[in-house]
Amino acid sequence: MNTWQEGRPGGGGNGGGAYGRGGGNAAEPPLPAGLNPRGPGAPAPRQPQEYGQAQPPAQAPGYGSAQGYGQPQSYGQPPAYGQPGGRPGVPAQGQGAPGGPGAPGGPITPGGTQPPAARPSRWPRRRIVKWSVFGVLIAVMVTAVSTWFWADSKLNHENVLADYPGRPAAGKGTNWLIVGSDSRNGLSDSQEEDLHTGHAGGKRSDSMMILHIGDGGNTLMSIPRDSWVPIPEHTGDNGKPVKATTSKINSAFASGGGKLLAQTVELNTGLRIDHYAEIGFAGFVGIVDSVGGVDMCIDQDVKDKDSGLDLKAGCQSLTGTQALAFVRQRHQMADQDLGRMRNQQKFLGALAKQAASPATVLNPFTFYPLVDSGLGTLIVDDDAGLTDLGSLFLAMKDVNGGDGKSITVPIANPDFRTSTGESAVKWDSAKAKQVFDAFKNDTAVPDVK
Numbered sequence: 001m002n003t004w005q006e007g008r009p010g011g012g013g014n015g016g017g018a019y020g021r022g023g024g025n026a027a028e029p030p031l032p033a034g035l036n037p038r039g040p041g042a043p044a045p046r047q048p049q050e051y052g053q054a055q056p057p058a059q060a061p062g063y064g065s066a067q068g069y070g071q072p073q074s075y076g077q078p079p080a081y082g083q084p085g086g087r088p089g090v091p092a093q094g095q096g097a098p099g100g101p102g103a104p105g106g107p108i109t110p111g112g113t114q115p116p117a118a119r120p121s122r123w124p125r126r127r128i129v130k131w132s133v134f135g136v137l138i139a140v141m142v143t144a145v146s147t148w149f150w151a152d153s154k155l156n157h158e159n160v161l162a163d164y165p166g167r168p169a170a171g172k173g174t175n176w177l178i179v180g181s182d183s184r185n186g187l188s189d190s191q192e193e194d195l196h197t198g199h200a201g202g203k204r205s206d207s208m209m210i211l212h213i214g215d216g217g218n219t220l221m222s223i224p225r226d227s228w229v230p231i232p233e234h235t236g237d238n239g240k241p242v243k244a245t246t247s248k249i250n251s252a253f254a255s256g257g258g259k260l261l262a263q264t265v266e267l268n269t270g271l272r273i274d275h276y277a278e279i280g281f282a283g284f285v286g287i288v289d290s291v292g293g294v295d296m297c298i299d300q301d302v303k304d305k306d307s308g309l310d311l312k313a314g315c316q317s318l319t320g321t322q323a324l325a326f327v328r329q330r331h332q333m334a335d336q337d338l339g340r341m342r343n344q345q346k347f348l349g350a351l352a353k354q355a356a357s358p359a360t361v362l363n364p365f366t367f368y369p370l371v372d373s374g375l376g377t378l379i380v381d382d383d384a385g386l387t388d389l390g391s392l393f394l395a396m397k398d399v400n401g402g403d404g405k406s407i408t409v410p411i412a413n414p415d416f417r418t419s420t421g422e423s424a425v426k427w428d429s430a431k432a433k434q435v436f437d438a439f440k441n442d443t444a445v446p447d448v449k
Contacts, residue, residue, distance in 0.1 A: 154375035160258040172442035173214025180207040214442035218404035222341040225250040228424035283377025285320035290369035293317035304329040349400025
């Protein structure tokens with residue numbers, strides 16, 4: 001007998017023994033009752049399978065039977081490395097093996113549930129910036145449109161520029177008739193006292209100007225309120241017709257308001273008035289205060305009892321009360337009304353420059369009070385809108401900045417004595433016509449004195 005082949009029971013021939021390739025395992029006898037931990041008659045525990053030893057088909061891994069020490073094995077899934085029955089080179093689950101965490105069909109958690117799905121990635125920064133910019137643009141557009149409609153609703157429109165027989169034809173460029181009235185509407189009794197306006201009812205014109213806007217240059221022309229001119233026939237306050245007459249141009253505004261004044265200006269200049277703007281005392285003060293005052297350089301000390309003005313020479317910021325007194329006072333000037341008109345032109349240009357500046361327009365704390373106080377007391381013709389008013393302010397700004405011209409209607413006699421003994425202002429007809437023709441044709445205004 002070959003002793004090498006008889007190393008273990010059940011071995012035989014070349015296929016038996018501990019290192020054979022064939023043959024079965026004989027059942028091992030039970031342990032004695034005193035040595036068996038499972039109790040009397042229980043079979044002995046299985047011994048670890050030696051390398052190369054064949055297993056019965058029922059014990060082979062991958063057939064759904066118990067594997068090793070009772071660990072269930074799925075069909076076709078090899079045991080993990082390091083577990084009973086594992087093989088070298090095959091990683092365990094959770095260490096990169098197919099079916100590990102994060103892989104399709106990953107392992108079941110101890111609680112019997114699938115691991116939670118991964119959170120979606122956050123938006124990239126570029127997309128966040130793009131949508132943020134889009135949101136800001138939408139907000140700006142909504143605010144701008146809302147502000148536009150709000151501001152437009154503040155305008156007070158009147159049918160001032162009505163057609164009538166013989167009205168002048170439209171010329172080139174745009175002509176504004178700007179009127180500063182002494183209306184006390186909107187002022188309390190204490191404000192009238194503080195502003196030295198008196199308590200007179202109705203309204204008269206403290207100033208009137210024609211602003212021509214065109215390619216030939218912007219020109220602001222003052223019209224003395226005491227100009228002695230023909231006034232057309234019109235309907236009086238009592239509804240009865242008033243015959244045409246010759247009088248001071250200010251009486252046209254006092255008798256028939258802006259409508260009669262515009263018709264009187266058109267009759268005497270031959271110019272068609274395209275737009276009309278009128279502001280009273282309260283609106284004027286409100287505009288100046290809303291922009292934080294207007295910077296002015298005063299040539300000489302001014303102390304006027306009637307207007308209450310008391311200013312020292314030099315550059316300074318005028319409040320609304322000081323500004324109103326400044327554009328109204330005239331008694332310290334040798335040419336009275338003519339000197340006052342120069343101050344009015346100078347101040348309105350400075351006001352327009354400050355009101356149209358980015359510091360005012362882009363600051364909501366100045367822009368909205370400016371619109372509220374200015375447009376709320378402004379009277380314009382039916383066709384005037386916010387765009388037209390914007391052009392008006394920009395043209396006034398240009399005139400103040402030197403890109404335009406400020407003049408007065410050419411005058412022949414500043415102290416003309418009327419048939420009634422009044423002192424009035426007589427125009428120089430020939431020179432005035434040259435200016436009016438330049439406005440009508442939108443050409444350069446000649447230098448006339």
